[in-house]
Structure formats: structure tokens, C-alpha cells
Amino acid sequence: MASTVSEGNLKAPIRHPLDWQNPEFYDEAALLKEMERVFDICHGCRRCVSLCQSFPTLFDLVDSSESMEVDGIKTEDYRKVVEHCFLCDLCYMTKCPYVPPHDWTLDFPHLMLRAKAVQYRKKGASFRDRTLTNTDAMGAPLANPVMAPVVNLLNSMRPARKALEAVGGIDAEAWLPTYASRPLRKRLDILPPETQGEPAGRTTGKIALFATCYMNRNEPDPGEDLVAVYAHNGIPVTLTPHEKCCGMPRLELGDLEAVCQHKEINIPVLATLVDEGWDLTALIPSCVLMFKQELPLMFPDDADVMKVKGAFYDPFEYLILRAREGKLRTDFKTPLGKVALHAACHQRVQNIGPKTKEALSLVPGTEVDLIERCSGHDGTYAVKAEFAKFAMKIVKPVVARVDAAKPDHFGSDCAMAGHHIAHARKAGGEPEHPISLLRKAYGV
Known part of the structure; x- marks a missing residue:
């Protein structure tokens, strides 16, 4: 056993597919049993205490319980740990020594995701949380010359923000994004499929930009900057013909059916672009991760999902891949x-x-x-x-x-x-x- 544990610790983490379509995934008794097992391991380790509020919350629950062990926590209090997990994945990828291939196969983020999914299927979500995660519905009517200035002005006024906190649960002191009067999609032209790029390494040399909800409607300037940088390096950029939110906000809510619906809209468009020779990118890391990791883990047998995964790049990853082939300008x-x-x-x-x-x-x-x-x-x-x-x-x-x-x-x-x-x-x-x-x- 000691040899197996040692070898597991030395190997790179393995992420197993998310078995979210299996009815057992939503078995609440099985979920609570697995949460107790994982929480007990985390309590004995505590390496992740500084990463987010989930772990301090868990450890405080343990330390204040009568037994000072996980079995002393009320199962209804498990939800307090789940609420603080925003699926950053850092515990899995940078801290935890017990992730697969270790025998304990601990995947804290996906356990929290399962708990969110069970909760969502059981009770749904609040109006605020549904609204915040429905980025298309919230952003589309506001990012225009008429509404954007009005909403931006209201969000800058303290009385309006205090009212929003009282009615909508949006913190009055938190930073809120502004809306653009002219979205990125109004600023950039779509290039034809026959546009040519110069291949280098595994890159085709032409790239399609998934605009993302935020960069399209809230902060389009970096999108224009990306096009300028890529054009300077001889890389044609097009926008995806159309898109829906990548699904990450709904994933974090536990609404996996909505994630599936978004996937059914986005993946055919992106897969067609890949077939036409385009590589893919986005300026929001969460959106990139959605296509490179989360959707492939949810749909490991979908050929188009895996095709998109292989063609999706972080913007700077793409530039450095080109640089290694001598295709990045340094002027x-x-x-x-x-x-x-x-x-x-x-x-x-x-x-x-x-x-x-x-x-x-x-x-x-x-x-x-x-x-x-x-x-x-x-x-x-x-x-x-x-x-x-x-x-x-x-x-x-x-x-x-x-x-x-x-x-x-x-x-x-x-x-x-x-x-x-x-x-x-x-x-x-x-x-x-x-x-x-x-x-x-x-x-x-």
C-alpha cells in the first residue's frame, strides 16, 4: 500500500470524466457519504486552507463540533462548504496530494459540483443567481447606445447600489462591470472561411475568436487589441459566426442541463470552424477552460467536443507556440x-x-x-x-x-x-x- 501511495503522489493528476448523466450522480445519500469521506481526508491534511473560503469553513465546522471530527458536523451544514467553492480547481491541480491516480481518488471541485447539481435539481436557484448566470439574457438588452449609459450611471450611484443590495442581494461596495455602447461584435468584421494563415507547429496560423459574453458586451477593447496583435504577426482573426455563453456560470450554479443546452449551440459552430482550418481562442480563461476541460469531461464520447478541445488555445499560449517556430515578431x-x-x-x-x-x-x-x-x-x-x-x-x-x-x-x-x-x-x-x-x- 505504501508503495502504491508513493507512486501515485509522483504521477501527474488524472481527471476522470464527470458521470453527470448517471442517476446515481444525484443520489443524495451517496453524495453525503462521499462528502464525509472527502471532508475527513481534507481535515487530516489542511494544505488547502489558504486557497478559498471553503476550506476554512470546513475546518471551523470540524473544530467547533462536539467530536472535533467530521462525524460531528451536521450534514445540513455541508452546504456551507459547498457555497464557498467557485470551482477554481486550484486545490485539485496545485495542492492536493490525493488526487487520481492516488488510491483515494479525491476530486474536491467535482464533488462540490456534484453537490451543487444535486441542490439545483432539488431546489433550483434564487432569482438573483439565475439572473447573474444568465449572461446572454442580462447583457444583450443592455449593451447598446441607449441602455448602456443609463445602467452604467445607475451602477455608479450609491443610493441605487444600496437599493440593489437590499432588493437583489448584490453587494453595494463590490465592483460591477460597465456595459459597452458598441459591443465587440459590432466592431469587428467576420473573415471568410477561405482566409489563409501560415501554419507553424500545431497551429494553422488563423484563429477564430469566441467573443465571450463579457468581452463582447462589457469590455470589448481587449478584443480589438488581440486582433491588432495577431494581425501584426500575420495571423488572421475572425469571430465565430454566432455564440452562446460558454456555460461556465451555469456549471458553477450546478445547472448541468443548461450547460448541455449551451454546448449544443456552441460546439457545432466551433467544430465547423475547426473543419475549415481555424484554430480557436477566447480572452476569458474560464471560457477557454470550459472548452478545453469541462465540456470534454462532461461529454468524453462526443467527437466534436473533443475536436474543439484540440483546437482551443489560450491567446498567449498560441503566440508562444508560434514564437517557438520563429513566427512571432519581436519588433x-x-x-x-x-x-x-x-x-x-x-x-x-x-x-x-x-x-x-x-x-x-x-x-x-x-x-x-x-x-x-x-x-x-x-x-x-x-x-x-x-x-x-x-x-x-x-x-x-x-x-x-x-x-x-x-x-x-x-x-x-x-x-x-x-x-x-x-x-x-x-x-x-x-x-x-x-x-x-x-x-x-x-x-x-
Whole structure:
């Protein structure tokens, strides 16, 4: 047994498919039994205590119980642990020594996802949570020249924010995204399928951009910056003909049927693009992870899902793959100085390495301070009234690193995380997306 455990610890983590369509997946008694098993392992280890609020919540429940063991926790209190998990995956990929192929096969994020799915099937979700995770329905009517200025103004007014907290449970102090009067899809033209690119390594040299809900309707400038950077490097960029939310917000809610519905809309479009020779990318790490990991784990036997997985790249991963084949221009005009770069959790767990840092470090006169710690934003967690204080607690060490660096620029591959960091800083300042910094360095 000792030999097996030792060998398991030395091997790379293995992620097993999510058996979400099996009726046993929703067996609440079986779920509670597995939660007790996993919580007991976590209680005996406690390595993940600093990652998020799920683990301190679990350990506090244990320590305050009569037995001071997991069996002393009321099963109805398990939900308190689940509520704080926003599926960043860091515990699985960076901390836990008991993940597969270890015999204990511990997968904390997917256990929390199962608990969320059981809860959603049993009770559904609140109006607030359904609204926050329905990004298409919320964003489509607001990102236009008429509504965007009105909504942005209201969200900047304290009385309106206090009312929103009282009625909708949205924290009055949390950073909220603004809406764009002119979405990214209105700014960029779609290139024809016969557009040619120059292949290099496993890249085709032409790429289709999955605009994402946030980059399309809230912060389109980095999308234009990506097109400029890629064009400067001879890489044609098109937008996907149409798209629906990648499904990550609904996944985090436990609404797996909605994830399936979104997949049925997105995957045929993306698979067709791959067949036409396009590689794929997105500017939100969570969306990239959805297509590279979560959908393949939910639908491992779907050939088109796996085809899309093989063609989906992080934007900076793509540039570095091209650089290794001598296909990345280094005619930078502007040094960036000191850059404090937050590595987004959903980028880190893609197992591609710090490609954004690698790309920015190619710019002469640039020093990148990489901060590998969760920001605590998650897209929705940080704006909910009951969780906002914990999001501010989680981001505090990141803010300290940014402040200590005294950077010329700071930001994150996750634009929302960047704004959350800026919001938490007393020094203020505006975050800059790294693709925008690379465009600035090129001077294009």
C-alpha cells in the first residue's frame, strides 16, 4: 500500500470524466457519504486552507463540533462548504496530494459540483443567481447606445447600489462591470472561411475568436487589441459566426442541463470552424477552460467536443507556440517597465505554464512579477452580498503583491479579476489586460 501511495503522489493528476448523466450522480445519500469521506481526508491534511473560503469553513465546522471530527458536523451544514467553492480547481491541480491516480481518488471541485447539481435539481436557484448566470439574457438588452449609459450611471450611484443590495442581494461596495455602447461584435468584421494563415507547429496560423459574453458586451477593447496583435504577426482573426455563453456560470450554479443546452449551440459552430482550418481562442480563461476541460469531461464520447478541445488555445499560449517556430515578431517599440501580472486560476489549471509572462518578457525593458494566487472574484462570487467580504479577504494578498511591486502596469488575464484587484487597492489605478499591454509594446 505504501508503495502504491508513493507512486501515485509522483504521477501527474488524472481527471476522470464527470458521470453527470448517471442517476446515481444525484443520489443524495451517496453524495453525503462521499462528502464525509472527502471532508475527513481534507481535515487530516489542511494544505488547502489558504486557497478559498471553503476550506476554512470546513475546518471551523470540524473544530467547533462536539467530536472535533467530521462525524460531528451536521450534514445540513455541508452546504456551507459547498457555497464557498467557485470551482477554481486550484486545490485539485496545485495542492492536493490525493488526487487520481492516488488510491483515494479525491476530486474536491467535482464533488462540490456534484453537490451543487444535486441542490439545483432539488431546489433550483434564487432569482438573483439565475439572473447573474444568465449572461446572454442580462447583457444583450443592455449593451447598446441607449441602455448602456443609463445602467452604467445607475451602477455608479450609491443610493441605487444600496437599493440593489437590499432588493437583489448584490453587494453595494463590490465592483460591477460597465456595459459597452458598441459591443465587440459590432466592431469587428467576420473573415471568410477561405482566409489563409501560415501554419507553424500545431497551429494553422488563423484563429477564430469566441467573443465571450463579457468581452463582447462589457469590455470589448481587449478584443480589438488581440486582433491588432495577431494581425501584426500575420495571423488572421475572425469571430465565430454566432455564440452562446460558454456555460461556465451555469456549471458553477450546478445547472448541468443548461450547460448541455449551451454546448449544443456552441460546439457545432466551433467544430465547423475547426473543419475549415481555424484554430480557436477566447480572452476569458474560464471560457477557454470550459472548452478545453469541462465540456470534454462532461461529454468524453462526443467527437466534436473533443475536436474543439484540440483546437482551443489560450491567446498567449498560441503566440508562444508560434514564437517557438520563429513566427512571432519581436519588433517592439515601447518597453513596459514593471508589470504586476495576476495569473488567473482558470488559466493556471490549463497546465500550459505562464505563457502570458513568457510573452510579455520578450519585450525589452520589461520585468514581469507573476502573482499566482486566486483573486477571489469568480465572476459572480465577489458581487454577492453574503460572499463579498470573503472575496475581499481572498484578494488581499494579491493586492499586497501588486502594491509591493510598485508597477508601471498591473492586470490579469481575467479582466474581471483585474478590476477586482484594482477595486481592492487603496492606491487605485486602472488594470490593463496583458493583450492590451502587448499591443502597446508593439505600437500598433
